[in-house]
Amino acid sequence: MNRNILHKEVQDYIKANRQLDPAVVAFKKSPFPDVSPSELAAQIDGWQRACKKLPTWAYSANIYYPDKINLEQCSSEHTALVKQSLIRKGSKVVDLTGGFSVDSCYIAQEAHIVVHCELNEKLSQIVKHNAEQLGVRNLVPLHTDGVKFVEEQEDDSLDYIYIDPSRRVNHAKVFLLEDCEPNIVELQDMFFRKSRYILCKLSPLMDINSALQKLKHVKLLYVISVDGDCKELLFLQDRDFNGETTITAIRLFSDQLQNISFTPEEEKSTLVKTSEPLNYLYDPDVAITKAGAFKSVAKAFGLFKLHTHTHLYTSENLVKDFPGRIFKIQNVYSLGEFKKLNTFAKANVATKNFPIKVDEIRKKFKIKDGGADFLYFLTDYAENHIVIHCSKVE
The missing domain is CATH 3.30.2130 (VC0802-like)
Incomplete structure (x- = not known):
C-alpha cells in the first residue's frame, strides 16, 4: 500500500482526472515522484468501478482502491445489505475470507464486532484504512489465515462465521463445493463448534441441490440477482436447525426489491x-x-x-x-x-x-x-x- 497516494495533492489530482480513461493516465507522466502513472491509473479505474457497485466508497473521501481483481470479486452494496439483514444485533462475527470488506462493513452495522481475516497483507492494510474513512469502528482487520484464526477460538465464542470460498484454485475455476478454498464441506463441523451460524456466499454456477446435500443445517437459502444477472447464492446454516430449507429468490433492480419464498416440498406439491x-x-x-x-x-x-x-x-x-x-x-x-x-x-x-x-x-x-x-x-x-x-x- 503506497500511502503517498493518500496525500492531499494526489487525491485532488485523482478527483480532477477520474473521468479520464485509466489507460490514458497510465501512459502519461506522473506529476508526483512517489506515485507512478500505473498507480494513479489504478485508483481512477477503482473509482470508476465503484461508482455503480459501491457508491458509498466512491463518494467518500480518501478511499484507497485495491487491485482490480479484488473489486471484481467483491459484493455490491445491494447484495451486502441482504447479508446485513441476516445478522442479529450485537453479534460477534468472523469474516473468514476477507477481501475488500464490503460485506464486513455492512455486517458491522448490526454486529458488535467483525473480525476481518485476510491473507493478503496489502489488502488488509487497505481495508483498515478504508474502514477508518467510512467510520466503521467495530471492524477489526487482521492479516491472518481465517481458518487458523477460527480454530484458535474457544468453542461457542462466536455467533457467525461468514465465508466466501474462492472458486479459483491454482488459477483454475472449480465448480464443486468441496474443491473451493477453504473446503467448507470438510470444515463445517469445526465451524459449528465455534459458532452457531455459518453464512456462506457461493457462486451462482454452483448446483443448489448438490450444495444442500453437502451443507448441514441449512435454514435459509437466498438466490440473488442484480439487474437480471444472478450474482450469488447465500446459505445460512444454523446448527440448531433440522427442518426443511426455506428458499428465497431476490430480484434487485433499479433500487427496487422483489422476492418470493418457498420450500422444496411446497414447490414439488x-x-x-x-x-x-x-x-x-x-x-x-x-x-x-x-x-x-x-x-x-x-x-x-x-x-x-x-x-x-x-x-x-x-x-x-x-x-x-x-x-x-x-x-x-x-x-x-x-x-x-x-x-x-x-x-x-x-x-x-x-x-x-x-x-x-x-x-x-x-x-x-x-x-x-x-x-x-x-x-x-x-x-x-x-x-x-x-x-x-x-x-x-x-
Whole structure:
C-alpha cells in the first residue's frame, strides 16, 4: 500500500482526472515522484468501478482502491445489505475470507464486532484504512489465515462465521463445493463448534441441490440477482436447525426489491394449471429460475403456465408486480403460420422449451436483433410449437 497516494495533492489530482480513461493516465507522466502513472491509473479505474457497485466508497473521501481483481470479486452494496439483514444485533462475527470488506462493513452495522481475516497483507492494510474513512469502528482487520484464526477460538465464542470460498484454485475455476478454498464441506463441523451460524456466499454456477446435500443445517437459502444477472447464492446454516430449507429468490433492480419464498416440498406439491396464451406473457427473472420456483411463482401471482416444462406464464389481467419481464401479447402464431407470414425484419428473439436455437431462428427467418418487437418461440400446453409476438410492458 503506497500511502503517498493518500496525500492531499494526489487525491485532488485523482478527483480532477477520474473521468479520464485509466489507460490514458497510465501512459502519461506522473506529476508526483512517489506515485507512478500505473498507480494513479489504478485508483481512477477503482473509482470508476465503484461508482455503480459501491457508491458509498466512491463518494467518500480518501478511499484507497485495491487491485482490480479484488473489486471484481467483491459484493455490491445491494447484495451486502441482504447479508446485513441476516445478522442479529450485537453479534460477534468472523469474516473468514476477507477481501475488500464490503460485506464486513455492512455486517458491522448490526454486529458488535467483525473480525476481518485476510491473507493478503496489502489488502488488509487497505481495508483498515478504508474502514477508518467510512467510520466503521467495530471492524477489526487482521492479516491472518481465517481458518487458523477460527480454530484458535474457544468453542461457542462466536455467533457467525461468514465465508466466501474462492472458486479459483491454482488459477483454475472449480465448480464443486468441496474443491473451493477453504473446503467448507470438510470444515463445517469445526465451524459449528465455534459458532452457531455459518453464512456462506457461493457462486451462482454452483448446483443448489448438490450444495444442500453437502451443507448441514441449512435454514435459509437466498438466490440473488442484480439487474437480471444472478450474482450469488447465500446459505445460512444454523446448527440448531433440522427442518426443511426455506428458499428465497431476490430480484434487485433499479433500487427496487422483489422476492418470493418457498420450500422444496411446497414447490414439488404445488399444482399449476396450463393455458393457451392469454393477454399477458411473463418471463421470470433469473433468480426465480435458478431457485427453481417454477410452480411457486405461478401460485404466488395467480398465473397459468404455458406448458409444464415451458417456464413462461400468462394471465388475462396485468400482474404488475411479477418478478421478471412482462409483455402484452399482440399475436400468437403456429410455427407453420409464422413461416408463411413472417414480416419481422428486426425483433428480439427468445426460445423456451423449443428445439431450435435463437441463432438458427434468426438465420432461418432473416431476423435482425433489436427493436420493440419480441418473439417467443416455444412449446405450448398441447405440445404445439408456437410463436408469440409481444411488446414489453414498462
